[in-house]
Amino acid sequence: MENICIGIDIGGTTVKMGIFNTSGKLVKKWAIGTSKENNSASVISDIASSVQEVLHEQSYTLNDCLGIGLGVPGPVLPSGYVEVCVNLGWKDRYPARELSQMLSGIPVGLGNDANIAALGEMWQGGAKGFGDVVLITLGTGVGGGVIIDGKIAEGRHGIAGEIGHMHVINDENEYCNCGCRGCLEQIASATGIVREAKRVLAADTMPSLLRKHKEHISAKDVLDCAKEGDAAALKVIKKVCRYLGIAMSHIAYTVDPDVFVIGGGVSKAGEFLLKMIENEYEKYVKLSKAKPRTVLATLGNDAGIYGGAKLVFNMASVQS
C-alpha cells in the first residue's frame, strides 16, 4: 500500500479526522463526537478505536501510516505537555504519547489547533507555496498561528500565535476573558463586532440599516450592511480593520511573513474585508514598500486535519 498519514483536529463538539496520501490528497474524512463526560477522559481512546476501525475499512494497516498529527484546543508546551485544556476539561495530559501508546507506538505529533490550522493553510490552502505564514482566525474569538520556514513557531509557554490577546485598544473598559482590557479579540471577533455595533448604535440616533435587527444583530449583519455603505456599520468595520492592521503590523515587525491568511466566519466577508485590512496595515508599516500579501483561508474547517497531516510529513521528512 502507499504510505499515508492522519490529521486529527480535536474540537469541543467533534473530533475531525482525515487520511492523506503523500501527495497531500485527502483520501478519507470522517468525524466522531467529542465525549465530554468525566472531563473528556475517553477522547483519546475513542480516537484510537476510530482510527483503527477506519484504517481497516479502508484496507490500510497501522504500518502503512507514517504517523498522526493531533491538534488540541489549548496551549501545548514543547514537551507535549497539556497543563490545562479548558474546552475539554483536561488537566495534566500528554495526549500525543497516550494516543501513540494505544496505537502500537506510531509517531504522533501534537500542537495547538490554531497553529496546526496555519500549517494546513500553508500546505494546501490559501498560503500554498509560502514558507513564512501567519493565520488569523476571526471567529467567536480571534486565534492565530505562526509558521516560520515551513514549521510552526511553537513558543515556549504555549502562547505563540495567540494574537487575539494583543493589547491594541487603549480605551476599552470591559475585560477580555484573559483578564486584560483592550485585546484584539474584544473588537475583531464576531462577538466584538456585534458589541461594537451595539455601542455605535446606542451612542446616537443616526439612521442605520442595522437598527431593524434590534438586539439580534450578528457580525454578518454588520459586514453586510457595511458592504451596502451603511455609515454606522462602516464605522464599526473600519475600527475592526484598524486594530487588525495594527496587530498585523506588530506581527510583521516581529517575523515579517510572506503572507497573512485571514480565516474564520468573519472572513466570509471576503475581498471587501481584505482591502480594508490592507489599507489600515499600510498606515502602520512605512519602513518597507514591499509588504506581505493578505489572502483568504481556503480550507475552512478542514484546515486542522490538513495541518495535522503536514505535521507528520514535517516529522518524517517525507517528500510531500
Next chain:
Amino acid sequence: MENICIGIDIGGTTVKMGIFNTSGKLVKKWAIGTSKENNSASVISDIASSVQEVLHEQSYTLNDCLGIGLGVPGPVLPSGYVEVCVNLGWKDRYPARELSQMLSGIPVGLGNDANIAALGEMWQGGAKGFGDVVLITLGTGVGGGVIIDGKIAEGRHGIAGEIGHMHVINDENEYCNCGCRGCLEQIASATGIVREAKRVLAADTMPSLLRKHKEHISAKDVLDCAKEGDAAALKVIKKVCRYLGIAMSHIAYTVDPDVFVIGGGVSKAGEFLLKMIENEYEKYVKLSKAKPRTVLATLGNDAGIYGGAKLVFNMASVQS
C-alpha cells in the same frame, strides 16, 4: 591548524571583526574605519584586504576558515540583496557575494546587524543556552532581532525584528523617522527618553533633580534620577517601560520566546530597568503564568562579531 571562522559587523564608523575557534572562543579581535567616500564603495574590498592581512599575521590561511558572517546596518532580503543601506550610502548591493568573490569563494553569510547581534547574545551572551531569543536594543534608536529555534527569523521584506517601529503610542503627534507616529522608538530610545523628560518638565513646575541639567539632559541622567526616586524621572521611565512591556507582549503573542535580552546604552541601567519592564509586561500577558525571562545583554559591542561567527557555524552545521 584548527578550524576558525570570522564574524564581521559593519557599522557607520568602524567595521569590527573577530576570529573565533569552533569552541566559540574569540581568538583575535580588530577593527578598521568605515570608509564612507563614494557611498562606501570600498568597504567590502577594505574588509577583504584586512581579513587576509590578519589571517596571515595569525598564521591562518583562508582554507582554515569555515566562512565569514557579515552584519550590515540595514534590511537584508532573503537572496542577500541589500536594496538600500542608508548609513553607508549603499544601493543595490550583494555584500556577501562581493566579499566571497574577493576571498576565493569562501562561504559568506549575511544578515541585518541587529538580527546577528541577537544570534551572538544567544550563542555566547545573555541568552546562552536558549533557542528562542528576542534581542531588544535600546540605543539612539530601538532595534531588535528574533531568533527561533537557534536561527534568525530573517523575514521576507527586511523588517523582521524592527520592533522600534511597532505602533504602541496612540497620542503621539510628532513623526518617527519611518514616517509613522507612535513608534516604540519614539519613547524607548535614548533620544525618546530625553524628549519625554523634557516634555514632563515643561508640563508643570514640579521640583526635579533633572532641572539642574537644563537643556542638556541625557537618557542616563533620567535613569540615574529615577533610581534615586525623583518623581519626574520615575514618571518618564515608567512610561518607557510600559510601552516596552506592551511591545514585548506583542512579540510574546507572536513567537513566545524563552527570553528577552535587553541591550544598548539604555540597558546599562541594569536590574532596575529590567524589573520595571517585567512589571509592565505582566499587565499585558495574563494568558500564561509561565513567562519569558528578561535578561541583560552581556556582549556589548562585540555581539555582532559573535553573531557573525555563529551564522557561519549555523551554515556549516559545525558543532560549536
